[in-house]
Amino acid sequence: MTDSIAAVSLHGVTKRFGEDVVAVDDVDLEIRDGEFFSLLGPSGCGKTTTLRMIAGLEFPTDGSIEIYGEEMGISPPNKRPVNTVFQSYALFPHMNVEDNIGFGLRMQKIDPAEIRTKVGEAIELVQMTGMEKRRPNALSGGQQQRVALARALVNRPKVLLLDEPLGALDLKLRQTMQLELKDIQSEVGISFVYVTHDQEEALTMSDRIAVMNEGRMEQVGRSEDIYDSPGSLFVAGFVGDMCFLTAEVVEAGAVRLSGGEIVRARTSDAAGTSVTLALRPEMLHLYAEASEAPSGRNAVKGSIARSVFNGGTMFYEVDIGAGGSFDVRVENKPSMRRWDMGDSVVVDFHPEAATALAQ
Amino acid sequence: MTLHQGAVARPWVERILAINGWFVFAFLYLPIMVVVVFSFSGSSNVGIWGGFSLRWYDQMLGNQQLMNALKNSIVIALWSTVIATVLGTAAALSLDRYRRWVGRGAFDGLLYLPIIIPDVTMAVMLLLWFTQTGLVPLGRTSITLAHIAFNISFVAIVVRARLAHMDPEMEDAAADLYAGRWQAFRRVTLPLILPGVLGGALLALTLSLDDVVITSFVQGPGATTLPVYVFGLIRRSVTPEINAVSTFMIAISMVLVLGSLGFQRRSEKDD
Ligand SMILES: Nc1ncnc2c1ncn2[C@@H]1O[C@H](COP(=O)(O)OP(=O)(O)OP(=O)(O)O)[C@@H](O)[C@H]1O
Ligand SMILES: [Mg+2]
Numbered sequence: 001m002t003d004s005i006a007a008v009s010l011h012g013v014t015k016r017f018g019e020d021v022v023a024v025d026d027v028d029l030e031i032r033d034g035e036f037f038s039l040l041g042p043s044g045c046g047k048t049t050t051l052r053m054i055a056g057l058e059f060p061t062d063g064s065i066e067i068y069g070e071e072m073g074i075s076p077p078n079k080r081p082v083n084t085v086f087q088s089y090a091l092f093p094h095m096n097v098e099d100n101i102g103f104g105l106r107m108q109k110i111d112p113a114e115i116r117t118k119v120g121e122a123i124e125l126v127q128m129t130g131m132e133k134r135r136p137n138a139l140s141g142g143q144q145q146r147v148a149l150a151r152a153l154v155n156r157p158k159v160l161l162l163d164e165p166l167g168a169l170d171l172k173l174r175q176t177m178q179l180e181l182k183d184i185q186s187e188v189g190i191s192f193v194y195v196t197h198d199q200e201e202a203l204t205m206s207d208r209i210a211v212m213n214e215g216r217m218e219q220v221g222r223s224e225d226i227y228d229s230p231g232s233l234f235v236a237g238f239v240g241d242m243c244f245l246t247a248e249v250v251e252a253g254a255v256r257l258s259g260g261e262i263v264r265a266r267t268s269d270a271a272g273t274s275v276t277l278a279l280r281p282e283m284l285h286l287y288a289e290a291s292e293a294p295s296g297r298n299a300v301k302g303s304i305a306r307s308v309f310n311g312g313t314m315f316y317e318v319d320i321g322a323g324g325s326f327d328v329r330v331e332n333k334p335s336m337r338r339w340d341m342g343d344s345v346v347v348d349f350h351p352e353a354a355t356a357l358a359q
Numbered sequence: 360m361t362l363h364q365g366a367v368a369r370p371w372v373e374r375i376l377a378i379n380g381w382f383v384f385a386f387l388y389l390p391i392m393v394v395v396v397f398s399f400s401g402s403s404n405v406g407i408w409g410g411f412s413l414r415w416y417d418q419m420l421g422n423q424q425l426m427n428a429l430k431n432s433i434v435i436a437l438w439s440t441v442i443a444t445v446l447g448t449a450a451a452l453s454l455d456r457y458r459r460w461v462g463r464g465a466f467d468g469l470l471y472l473p474i475i476i477p478d479v480t481m482a483v484m485l486l487l488w489f490t491q492t493g494l495v496p497l498g499r500t501s502i503t504l505a506h507i508a509f510n511i512s513f514v515a516i517v518v519r520a521r522l523a524h525m526d527p528e529m530e531d532a533a534a535d536l537y538a539g540r541w542q543a544f545r546r547v548t549l550p551l552i553l554p555g556v557l558g559g560a561l562l563a564l565t566l567s568l569d570d571v572v573i574t575s576f577v578q579g580p581g582a583t584t585l586p587v588y589v590f591g592l593i594r595r596s597v598t599p600e601i602n603a604v605s606t607f608m609i610a611i612s613m614v615l616v617l618g619s620l621g622f623q624r625r626s627e628k629d630d
Contacts, residue, residue, distance in 0.1 A: 052531075055535055056534075056535075057531050057534065057535065076534065077531070077534040077535045078534050078535070078536075078537045078538060078539060082535075083535055083536065084531075084532070084535045086528050086531070086532060087528075088526060088528055090526060090528040090529055090531065090532035091532075092529065092532070092533075092547055092551075093551070094550045094551060103533075103536050103538075103546075104536035104537050107533075107536055107537040107538045107539075107542060107546075108537050151536070152535075152536075155536070155537070
């Protein structure tokens with residue numbers, strides 16, 4: 001990552017609707033030049049509102065927004081070097097594909113010959129060749145999505161804003177489009193700000209992710225950081241599968257589970273603090289005896305309470321008595337040892353795989 | 360568009376419904392058929408067939424008063440339609456798009472008043488207003504103003520219905536794609552609500568051409584419109600000329616209705 005000027009920066013941005021709706025609450029954010037940045041959060045957390053403020057479709061109640069160092073103030077959307085792919089695509093139904101894509105260029109009074117070339121290139125980029133004359137209502141969801149993307153990209157904005165662009169597509173198409181979008185982003189090299197409530201999608205596509213909750217930024221970081229070291233209970237619960245155990249910090253790097261077992265974990269709170277221990281099911285391993293488990297890690301005794309076969313993976317719930325239960329996921333392969341209900345097992349995990357989070 | 364798959368109706372239910380349909384149809388259109396047929400009758404007696412003749416149409420065209428009334432009707436209808444369409448569309452847009460102006464709620468309620476209150480009341484109000492203020496002499500101008508007054512409401516209702524199911528993100532998208540306010544309206548909003556605007560305009564045109572009550576109150580001694588003139592004719596004497604005039608008016612209405620159906624069809628196709 002270069003040290004260049006930020007593509008978009010938000011300083012203390014707050015957006016209120018009326019007296020008591022605070023859609024975005026005192027947000028500071030820096031989106032870097034050329035990165036694929038995702039805003040991830042549950043429905044109603046303020047993702048769209050944040051995006052609309054960057055686009056100029058909404059203005060902050062408080063705080064300021066800069067795009068490539070330029071203070072935006074209340075400059076209208078048509079004066080900003082950004083374009084948007086809307087959640088509902090918002091294609092103009094009375095114009096064909098070509099005219100939709102060329103709309104922005106026509107509004108900027110670009111020379112018609114140049115418009116034709118650029119529109120042609122954009123159509124090629126999103127693989128819509130041959131459908132130039134079709135109206136949006138004669139296109140499938142995926143095709144409309146491509147047109148919406150082309151219509152925004154053809155203007156070569158400095159930043160492209162995408163509001164859940166794949167939300168309306170079925171799973172298969174969504175996965176294909178995720179990869180395509182990522183390819184297109186690296187091809188054109190502009191910063192993408194991508195809104196989604198799908199954590200898997202965010203992890204797959206993003207260079208960095210901001211996890212939002214109730215108008216605030218919970219955590220901002222690289223996909224790996226968000227997944228491997230969630231900074232809050234909310235992030236831990238929202239991104240990926242997680243199993244939670246209540247615990248109490250004994251000393252730096254060690255916690256006591258409710259059942260009394262002491263395990264080593266990543267802690268940041270003082271001794272005596274009640275915490276929740278968060279563990280990824282796929283980072284836990286099962287052994288019959290503690291002696292089989294690798295030394296220098298954590299080993300907690302328990303018994304199999306439930307098992308669910310899920311095709312690629314096998315999922316076990318391991319009861320550890322008063323301490324609660326672990327969720328363990330094991331990849332399905334021929335060498336895999338199968339456990340039956342009631343089997344005594346030892347759950348093994350690396351201290352780095354357990355994060356103690358303040359409640 | 361969605362296809363509704365209702366339960367399969369039993370045959371006799373279906374038959375009764377079909378028969379009912381034909382009854383309604385006959386009830387509505389038989390009188391019209393009678394008028395149309397007898398407008399081509401050569402007899403001077405309204406109800407007696409006297410062989411095919413265009414005699415009454417000839418007489419109609421030769422009737423100077425009637426032709427004057429027709430001309431007034433057309434001029435008044437056109438002016439009131441154009442002005443009411445512009446004002447009604449503007450009213451609909453401001454109500455739909457700008458939610459926070461002072462007096463919006465009152466305006467919203469009052470806009471539909473002309474549709475709700477009886478024509479006579481409206482007519483008396485307008486007549487009093489014209490005579491009390493003395494700003495406009497009674498005549499073509501006062502009729503036109505009166506027609507604009509009630510047509511604005513109808514246009515606004517039709518345009519608002521259209522606006523209500525227009526995605527507000529359309530305008531956001533236009534603004535995002537470098538369109539200024541005027542361009543966004545001209546290139547995106549207007550084309551999208553055009554079927555509603557034209558539908559409203561046709562409705563206004565029809566209502567203006569049809570109006571008797573309000574026009575007869577505010578017309579003054581000078582000018583009159585076709586329907587008011589015909590109403591006067593009937594009171595004096597019924598000649599088959601009335602049939603010819605009626606047929607002529609039906610023809611105009613048919614053209615307008617077909618036109619509005621066409622726009623509706625188009626607007627449905629766009630969605
Ligand atoms: N124009 C508005 N007027 C009043 N409240 C609004 C308005 N727009 C958004 N809100 C509120 O602000 C909050 C954030 O909305 P926003 O649309 O940003 O959520 P989101 O994260 O995009 O959700 P989703 O994933 O469902 O699209 C919500 O509580 C919403 O009800
Ligand atoms: Mg949203």
